[in-house]
Amino acid sequence: MTDPTFSDDAGLQGDAGPLVVSGDGLAVPVPSGLAVTFLDVVLNAPGPEGLAARFRFVAPQIKGGAVEFEVASADMAHLCQNFALQRVAKFGPVPSQIIISLSDSAVPFGEAAPDVTQFFEAYRIEDERCIWEAF
16 A cells, blocks of 8 residues: 555545545554554644644554553654654644544544544654654
8 A cells, every 4th residue: 555645635624624634544564563554644623732733543453452551652652753754744834743643443533432442642843853742
């Protein structure tokens, strides 16, 4: 599978709300070896520190706490530094934060899913690096 093409109008949804660009299920390698796929990136939805880009990934193996948070956290840091950071400038102004999420299944953005295991981490961009921020 190839990397999704990000352009001004390709794959965008949501005229008045957040813009969602599909990740087309792209497989993304992570240090833990979990099977991770790129679900989408959500833009134009304010984050806790202003403009944020939310890169959302699916990792079915995390279901029910089968993967410890420390393992998922290391994978999310890797996804920020080695995947999201390389792509975020393609969307326009650089955001204040990159938010990485891992879910055991796809969840529509903004919807509650209490039965789905989800991990979130936030990073600020500094000197072309993802710097972890308490979320």
